[in-house]
Amino acid sequence: MVSYQGDTKYLGREMVAVAFDIGTTSSAVSYTYLYPDDFARVRMITKWPGQPEFVGSSKIPTLLAYRNGQCKACGAEALDYVDDSHYDVAKWFKLHLHPPSMKSSNQPPPYGSISGTPGFEVPALPSAITIEEVYADFMKYLMVNVEDSFGQNVPNGVAIWKRLRDTMVVILTTPNGWDFTQQDVLRKAAIKAGLVSEDKAYDLLEFVTEGEASVHYVLAYSQSKAWLATDTLFAVIDAGGSTVDSTLYECKSTEPKVVLEEACESECIQAGGVFVDRAAEVMLKQKLAGTKYGEDDFIADMVTAFESRTKRLFDGEVTSYAVDFGNTRDNDRPNGIIKGRLSLITTEIASTFEDVIKRTMDSCLKLLSGRKVQYILLVGGFGESAYLRKKLTELFESQDVILVSVEEQTKKAAAEGSIIWYIKQSVAARIARTTLGTKLRFAYDSENPEHRERESLKFMDNDGLRIHGGFNPMIQKGTRLDNNFTVQKRVHLTFPVSQCVPHDLSIEIFAYDGDEAPRWMKDANGNELPQFRCLCKLEADMSGLQGSLKTLRGPSGPYHAVNMIVSIRLGGTKLQARLQWKENDTLREGPIAILPGALA
Template sequence: MPPRPRSKYKGDKKKLVFALDIGTTFSGISYCRLIPGEIPEVNPVTQYPQQKDVSSDAKVPSIAYYDSKGKLCAIGAETSTSPIRNEARVKGWHKAQWSKLHLRPEELVKPGESVPPLPPGKTVEEIIADIMGYLYKCGRDYVEQSHQDGVPLKAFRDEDIHFILTHPNGWGGVQQARMRKAAIAAELIPDTPAGHSRITFTTEGESSLHFCLSGGLKVDYKERGGILIADAGGGTIDMSVYRRVKGGNFEEVTVPSCHFQGSIYVNVRAEEDFKSNDPRYADSIPLLVDQFERMKPEFKSKDSTYFLQFSSPGVNDPALGISGGQLEVPGASIAKYFGPSVACIVEGVKQQQKKSNIPIKFVFLVGGFSASGWLFEQVEKKLRALKITVKRLDRHGSKAVANGGVFFFLDRKVSSRVSRLTYGIEVDINYNPSDRSHLKRCKDVVTHPVSGRSVLPETFSTILKKNVKVKDLQEFSESYEQLSSTSAELQSIKCEILSYRGKAENPSWISSERDMYPVLCVVEADTSSVRRMKSYDDSGKAYYGIKFDIVLSLGLTELKAHIAYFDSVTGEKKKGEARVVFVDDVNTLQTAMDVDEDDTDGDPGRDSDHSFYCDE
């Protein structure tokens, strides 16, 4: 498929766009210079310091070495060189690899599953920051050396440089916040609102769709069929289903999926098999795995035998299949190493088809793992039986995510997405004994300490349900009230946004399945201009209240929030900015919510005097 022609850039000022793909095993960076009146070109960076093989499809290991004091000693392409590896072994440097997986959402970690530990004293944000800084420096150097057209790198001011950060489908606001923190530490952007606005997040699945479209993928919206993009990378296999709509855009059909069965897990299974051999050769396992990684793309037949050189030619052990320092590995064994990854893709497609309201006609396999002929052939054969056509671009797409990230920024072809979870907040509602569901919970009724009302606490108020089609700028809101004994305490609000993860279609009662309502983030807003209402309880004591809407926007690739309220002076409906603080652990949540240390309600992330109301 030939690449699509692109129009001249119509903007009135220069921009420089970098897309960073930090993979589990390999990373890359692509860029585009936007110059008024010129046709934009998207290019991958293909030259890195001490890189052995320079090609148009270059990428570098997502590996870094640190000394005992935590100082960065080597990173990226240089970690593949023999001198660096020898120095790391002699000096006892700590190796950081697969670091990206330490950012995984907890719910995606399977029991018993582990990843290589981080170097002592290093956080995952620090390591990701080092990789980001390395990629950005290499990207800047490449741009400066590759373009001698009178528009030097220094012509682009910092505020003209925009970054696209890609991440697996299964990641959300918490992981985005941690990646932004790493970008700030790497000095890609300053820690200011203007700096934050220079970062855009997108999923690897959506980046891969844009990569395929840039390569000439054509889909007729009249076909009423869907396409599934399967981005098979080092750590994850991301699946996203789209369909073409009028006007040339696409809409997401189902909630994208993320599976941890990428290329590294084939290595993990091979390593486990190697370890089952004679323990005398345990020290050679790392070398065997390294040799297996090099041989893996060449695997084509389970009927052939493959050999891995791991020792001197004088080492022979026929009982273990070792001859001339080589380990004999039957093709049938290698096929078993691939088996779970193949099954994962096939089953993942079936699950997406089950959730989709349209038939999936095509599967496009992209990503570095897709270059495996064996993987492609096995998946193609199994899905062909389901009448699904599997394709690869002429380019296997090992740089699909980085290049696609830039195309995503330029084209924005996805006009609507499907909400991943049900979002809402915890509220109190007035007790209504004539409501059967309330009557069942009459024992939970409490008297609110401010208003004296009889209320049912721990009630979930839904703002946006799961599996709802959300357009780019579409907003979802609900109205709430907050009460206080003094007007001064209503100058600001801090409200927890919960993400329901259970199976109920209309979740209502938090106490019924408390663990299914984790806090996603905290919305903080200035409410000093919100009109106050004075009321009196049954004893004649005055109290105050404010009414406002919490407004969520999830149509883009990052959650946004604000509040809407009636101004206390003008009486006009206004939009107030809100800060979204994502929560990744209890300590962060306690800081964000200023929780009282004496709180003994068993949930340190919640305020026992919660006073948000929702009219029912």
């Protein structure tokens, strides 16, 4: 089914692009066949194995069923094995990748666990199966169905797929709060699944945040011409299964095409629909404790019914709601169970939403603080909640902020938005979400108190006394990066004359996640600060300089010195880094390294 059609003709090379939005509870896939001088069309897969023909939904459950370490079923077909003791089911596995920064909060909500103790219990992965293997198995399943859909819906699709398969671009959505570590897991999984080859992974595999994908979807389907104008400041809130991503955009122009810029660093918190489900599970266990309906099997059926209907219908307007979990023989009038229907009052259901909505509101208020925002665009699976929409409307209507939602409950905004994003590329400037830099060895200064307290870190280098542990920032967190952004820093290297010019030299790029990057990566005792992490290594073969370098003399004897440039540029949606140096007045460059996760 064609969902979106571009408004201008495509002028690039003939190609196929596929987008996977693997969510915590549900997933979806979109694709496009781009042909020169034709209009781009986006298709969503709406027919999946195990899904009734009449459903026509692009969403499938993010589930895998394993037996003896082998994946036996995925998606809707895996639902048949949820209660089968011979199978291990992988569910909510996306939570295993959430970084600690997304789980922290100044006021962490008491998401209940099954045992009733504070904290949220992430369902364990099947025995002996890694998170990378789970993603690889699910990606493989998704790609098989993409190929089937492409062959059935695109004229001459089987032949086109075979011809363009090796150059296909694969787009994966990620929460705003994920970075290099999580993307590396997905990249390895994509290679293992056969989506891309290892040697082409950096060229053919694209990552886009769910927030940026969603804004393209909303612009396509929310009649944006009616509300979007130059200088409009608006926020996109993507409330999903396990995360709520909030991004602030400023519209720079609408003609000849929409151009947006990120106005500040985006927000990403661990909150969403699965936390409401878990809170409901705890509430039901407490409510029905000591009765037969408080047993695990009944509670599981109630939570399933709550998630599929009650949670979605709840708007807080009526006094009671029903959870249809059983049959006519299930009765316990004192606890509100009549003919398989559990009656819950408004305050009971509202309590399951309370913590998630508070976190969502706090995140929105933090993002919008001090800014005159005109619109909030609400998308995502949890964004379909009438109660969430009501609470956000109540919060922001006094500030003259209009809440805009897109009523397309059978779709996933990020899946379709990813392909629209790839086609249109409407965001012209992004915000660095972390500080990037390299290690630095300062020339030792005995008059500097910071140097004196780090006396134990000083050493005699080829060109004099130096001190370890410094940090050389290249991009500060919060920096606005437009499409032609480039930054370069000089690096000075020395080595003894007796040592050959290195052919495998490497320099590490580090990320600092705090707000204000310090001058030092190590404290006075030589311990590395925990906020620093290595993103990648830049490599260079400098053996061509052998015999051409001048000999210099230092405290430790004769040595050679080389000046190099660490260059970082924004290429498309990726930060690319490489080493550069002069060799007989000719510029040489090392291989490009991608710095994913560095942009908001």
